[in-house]
Amino acid sequence: MRHHHMNSPGFGRPGGWQQAHVPDAGDATEWFAGRLPDDWFTGPATVEVDREEITVVGELPAPDDTSAAAVDGRISRFRESTRPDRMRIADEAEARYGRKVAWGATVGERHVLFTHLAVPVMTRLRQPERKVLDTLVDAGVARSRADALKWAVRLAGQHSEEWLTELREAMKKVDDLRSEGPQI
Structure with a gap:
């Protein structure tokens, strides 16, 4: 039974991607x-x-x-x-x-x-993703799965910085519109 957590403080993030209470x-x-x-x-x-x-x-x-x-x-x-x-x-x-x-x-x-x-990041990876990380480790690109994941995230960030910037701007606009809307 998990539903009893839904109303406890700190569960989820009101406002979507914005972290509560920061x-x-x-x-x-x-x-x-x-x-x-x-x-x-x-x-x-x-x-x-x-x-x-x-x-x-x-x-x-x-x-x-x-x-x-x-x-x-x-x-x-x-x-x-x-x-x-x-x-x-x-x-x-x-x-x-x-x-x-x-x-x-x-x-x-x-x-x-x-x-x-x-910052430790909890992640659950299925075998295909773990194989990607292990290949990077086996090839000597990374020292560990954690290093391989960091490398992959950096690479993704570099290649999609423009898209990520647009996404952040869109999220901020949604937050602004939400704060201007009717308070329910």
Whole structure:
């Protein structure tokens, strides 16, 4: 018997794809732009939001010596010297948006994420899907089924980014229309 769960709080997601009880983070980019020290990055930080996490990545000024070691040193210096401030800002953002904050830095082509969530995703795969993952593992493309799944999701995301963007915009429009409609 499962039906007794239907009315318990937190079951399902009112509003379809929007997660229940997670504050809206639509203004996170603006909030971080106002909150981050002006001298941290060469321009505005890139702020990415999903249901669990906000990722904040900024471009650092390149060192005169652009060797890999010098660039890694620059990123490491930023990471260490800003840690207490980053933790304080992350706590404020988590209180405001109900999500963890991950930080990263970029120097030229080098991108480093300092901390980020690996959110476990429950999935039930039938044999044909498991065979695909096992083929990727057997071929050495991935170290494990989890890695293979991550690889497949990234690939799908890259090849359908335009479609996914359209889908997100359409979902937002439905949410806006729903909120403007009669309250029943």
